[in-house]
Amino acid sequence: MSTSMRTATLSGLGAAGAIRGVSPVLEVPFTADGEIDLPGFRRVVRHVLRCGVSSVMFPGFAGEFYKLAEHERTTLTEALIEEAKAFPDAVVIAAVQDHATKLAVERARWSVAAGAKAINLLPPYLLNRPAAAIDVHIRAVLAAVADTPVVLQYAPNETGASLDAGRLAAIGRDHPNLVLVKVESSPPGPFISELARLDPPMLAVEGYAGVQLPDAIRRGAVGTQPGCSFTEIYQEIWRLYETGQHAAGDRLHARLLPYTSYWMLDTELIIAAEKLISKRRGLIESDHCRAPRRELDEQELAAVDRFLVEFADLLPDVTPDVDGGPQ
Template sequence: MTLTQTSIGDASVLVRGVSPVLEVPFTWRGEIDVPGFRRVVRHVLGTGVTSVMFPGFASEFHKLSDAERRELTSVLLAETRERPDVAAIIAIQDHATLLAASRAREVVAAGADLINLLPPHFLRPSRQAVLAHVRAVAEAVAPIPVVLQYAPSETGTSLNAKSIVAIARDLPNLKLVKVESSPPGRLIEELGNERPPMLAVEGYAGVQLPDAIRRGAVGTQPGCSFVEIYLEIWRLFAGNEEAAGEALYRRLLPYISYWMLDTELIIATEKLISVRRGLIDSPYCRAPAHVLDTQEIQMVDRFIEEFASLLPSIAF
């Protein structure tokens, strides 16, 4: 058990500010690049973040075998297990409640500091069934903190603030909600206005980040290839330099608003950015995937040039 697991509050407090979702590099043959993933972990932790999440949509979790997930999770936890200053959030996406609870207990035993729970969505289970799933998995790992991921665009799941807070009243380890609705701000504010208030982090590549911050978001969970930009935006807002934060966000927005038109598009884009920066060796995405065309590749190169002062080359 890690130091951050010794009380419910400790690990969840580390999920503040920028909490990146880690990408998974593959070789050109489509195999997981384990040394490359270790570089990703070390680089992202080296930027000063206090938590990271794996595996998420940005990690192509839906294209990993169970054995690959376990191997990569082991690599991550080897880097975080003995560090009280960072938290590893391990995601659980299994559709069956039994399997989700089992996997959640497994990763907690291996050293996960928090669980990120994506509710079941195949064949459109009822809201009652979804909430029962959330309750069962949270109970299975108590008192380890749980982050509930709400991604209606990707999953079609429909939840509201009152139903989420109702579970949290019974399960004090349900600590945070990752809100990825479009826009996320209203739900973030509604969660904060409930009694007791429910804390939220924003996802969806930060497309609505300033609004989410103003409405009470305590963090953001973007991808990891240009985490430094998100860190600077967050630093400016946190330091009461809202105008400067807005200006930097407005420069970023044309890029992320295009890339987030499709999840596979931003996955492919972030990998190419990481290759251009020297973090990983291959931008390979397992099929089915989005193949960047000439204009999209040029867009990546313009992005790297425009933000060069915040995105130094990475050497290992």
């Protein structure tokens, strides 16, 4: 497929253009006894969308997708789509992490039928699948939702799975709804640059809590997908870069980096830290994480306290609105 043909095809996938800037991955609040807190999740959705983001993703690692029962996941996804109707310009990106191709195809189709405007696809990563089998899986999901934009998640640190730009280019030429790659390699920059050199170029968003965000932006990343407990900080960093204030963006990111670089040493650690931040801001009632979980020690708890003090100017307490949700 030529560059001009791909551009024309992408123009028909309207939601693709909205997956830009900060695209938070939503957390799942649980009650103190470990049940899903559905009203709390609805508050999280409303708060994050009121921060002005143009898209949200659910469920990802930050949403503990691997700890959700199927009916819980369905209930939460439907609640997200319902809440997002009040924000018609926002794109709901529904995640697909199923290892079986049949189940991944079914989940992708169900998500689109339920109202999701885009799909985030995590390729198979269990049992050391061969590259050819992974490619078949990716292509099957892309074909199943051919009119829907798809973000392909590349998270080698969490999954051990490997992708290369050449294979993605071949897939993208056959399936133009593959519109973005979420790059979470360490570091992500070289792979983002490699994707940009493809013919046609493939756009990227950066994940991994924005640890390498300045480099990713300078290499052409069009967005970032962090957690959601301090969306306002990421929004301000992105605003600074987008308005050409790179030095100010670097400085704000440098203030954030000591926290995120430590928390991202362990996925369960950053989940626990972000939930505690959300609780202390008044966004959720409990910071419970389902076991097995990472318990924050005394120094890690103190770090959350310092974080909230340092960024108090960007992270106001969340106050209830008339519906009981955050403003």
